[in-house]
Amino acid sequence: MVSLLAPALALLCTAAPSVLAAPTKYQYSQLDLASVPAHVRRDLTWSLQMGYSGQTFFDGFDFFTEPDPSHGSVTYVNKSQAFGEGLAFWTADGIPGIQAEHWATTNVGDARNSVRITSKALYTGGLFIFDVALMPWGCGVWPAIWTLGYEGTWPTTGEIDIVEGVQDMTANQMTVHTTPGCTIAQNTSLYTGGMISSDCDSSTGGAGCSIVSDTNNTFGPSFNDNGGGVYAMLWDGDGVRIWNFLRANVPSDITSGVPTPSTWGLPAAAFDRTLCDPYTFFQSQVLILNVNLCGDWAGTTYSNYAYCPGTCAERIANPANLVNTVMLVNSIKIYQQSGFEAIVGEAMTNSNQTGAAGAVALNTTKSNSTSSSSSSSSSKTSGSSKSSTGGIARVGDTLVLTYATVAAVMVSMLL
Numbered sequence: 228m229v230s231l232l233a234p235a236l237a238l239l240c241t242a243a244p245s246v247l248a249a250p251t252k253y254q255y256s257q258l259d260l261a262s263v264p265a266h267v268r269r270d271l272t273w274s275l276q277m278g279y280s281g282q283t284f285f286d287g288f289d290f291f292t293e294p295d296p297s298h299g300s301v302t303y304v305n306k307s308q309a310f311g312e313g314l315a316f317w318t319a320d321g322i323p324g325i326q327a328e329h330w331a332t333t334n335v336g337d338a339r340n341s342v343r344i345t346s347k348a349l350y351t352g353g354l355f356i357f358d359v360a361l362m363p364w365g366c367g368v369w370p371a372i373w374t375l376g377y378e379g380t381w382p383t384t385g386e387i388d389i390v391e392g393v394q395d396m397t398a399n400q401m402t403v404h405t406t407p408g409c410t411i412a413q414n415t416s417l418y419t420g421g422m423i424s425s426d427c428d429s430s431t432g433g434a435g436c437s438i439v440s441d442t443n444n445t446f447g448p449s450f451n452d453n454g455g456g457v458y459a460m461l462w463d464g465d466g467v468r469i470w471n472f473l474r475a476n477v478p479s480d481i482t483s484g485v486p487t488p489s490t491w492g493l494p495a496a497a498f499d500r501t502l503c504d505p506y507t508f509f510q511s512q513v514l515i516l517n518v519n520l521c522g523d524w525a526g527t528t529y530s531n532y533a534y535c536p537g538t539c540a541e542r543i544a545n546p547a548n549l550v551n552t553v554m555l556v557n558s559i560k561i562y563q564q565s566g567f568e569a570i571v572g573e574a575m576t577n578s579n580q581t582g583a584a585g586a587v588a589l590n591t592t593k594s595n596s597t598s599s600s601s602s603s604s605s606s607k608t609s610g611s612s613k614s615s616t617g618g619i620a621r622v623g624d625t626l627v628l629t630y631a632t633v634a635a636v637m638v639s640m641l642l
Contacts, residue, residue: 288345298526299526300521301340303517314341324553325344336544339549341520342517343515346515352464354562355389355514355560358560361553363551365395366532367394368519369393371390372516373515374514377513382404387512388401395447398446402437404433405429406428409436436498442495445473455474456476467498
């Protein structure tokens with residue numbers, strides 16, 4: 228019997244470590260509806276699939292601790308340090324928040340500790356609704372809420388910047404970064420914002436394609452003064468569209484939890500499928516929230532803003548200049564259509580370490596999200612599938628043997 232079990236035991240010993248080391252990602256997808264006619268798809272209802280809010284908000288995120296790829300004057304800290312230093316927190320009302328350290332005077336050129344969190348769940352399409360109470364702003368400050376392709380060298384799997392701005396900007400700037408071939412339609416009947424650049428190709432270091440909101444209260448101090456608001460991104464077979472709603476103008480269907488994007492009017496930004504295929508240029512993405520200082524955007528363009536004195540490094544050395552580096556998020560809700568729910572896929576690697584606004588954390592030891600979610604194994608997503616027996620998980624071109632597989636091999640040897 229020992230000789231019969233030896234090969235199986237050897238397999239168990241060699242296969243188990245790779246399984247244990249593989250972080251599990253929930254994957255949410257709209258790909259099952261890609262072939263459904265647009266007029267039919269638009270009539271399907273949206274069901275809540277993942278929610279981040281309150282005391283469990285941070286359970287659904289990992290804390291990024293790699294050096295900032297966008298060369299900001301920040302050191303992103305781990306979860307323990309973030310909470311220990313008050314950089315990740317809840318308000319007295321229970322609203323989760325993140326912020327850059329702004330209570331110590333530093334030497335000019337020194338980095339400040341800050342926070343960047345990355346979702347444990349992957350998304351390929353969906354309706355994303357961000358209810359934001361407070362956004363950071365100020366000279367040298369660069370906050371963002373965005374998504375980034377989980378695997379592949381940037382920007383091969385795409386990046387979508389949903390909320391972003393620098394200095395004292397008052398209008399949200401929405402940007403996508405892709406490989407060559409994706410552009411913004413010149414037809415302004417598709418969106419209300421103002422186009423800044425139309426070529427989304429960032430493969431040679433380009434800035435991507437951007438549309439700035441036509442409403443001046445969608446970012447910065449005026450956004451905060453008006454009680455914040457809601458940002459919504461719809462990523463489906465028609466493309467990627469983004470709406471910016473002031474607090475007083477949030478549609479009632481959003482507040483009631485039954486969002487109906489077809490009733491919202493034109494989006495502020497649209498990256499239409501006719502010029503940018505939404506499932507070719509954007510693949511499984513993670514959500515990211517971060518507060519950066521200076522860096523490739525806020526720092527490089529600092530001198531272009533006449534109201535920002537001195538240099539960016541000098542500005543952020545004084546904590547009195549950084550009192551507005553706080554981001555408060557009431558909730559993040561992700562909806563999928565027609566009851567398409569999550570399957571569990573195992574994300575083995577992540578080679579995407581650049582990204583215009585930064586990189587995804589490697590997540591080599593974390594497991595699946597504990598945030599509010601609905602999961603099943605009935606639907607499919609791109610990039611990952613799992614056999615009905617649960618014995619073999621295919622991740623890209625990698626086969627992962629699970630304990631169920633090994634057990635079956637051992638039993639068959641004994642019979």
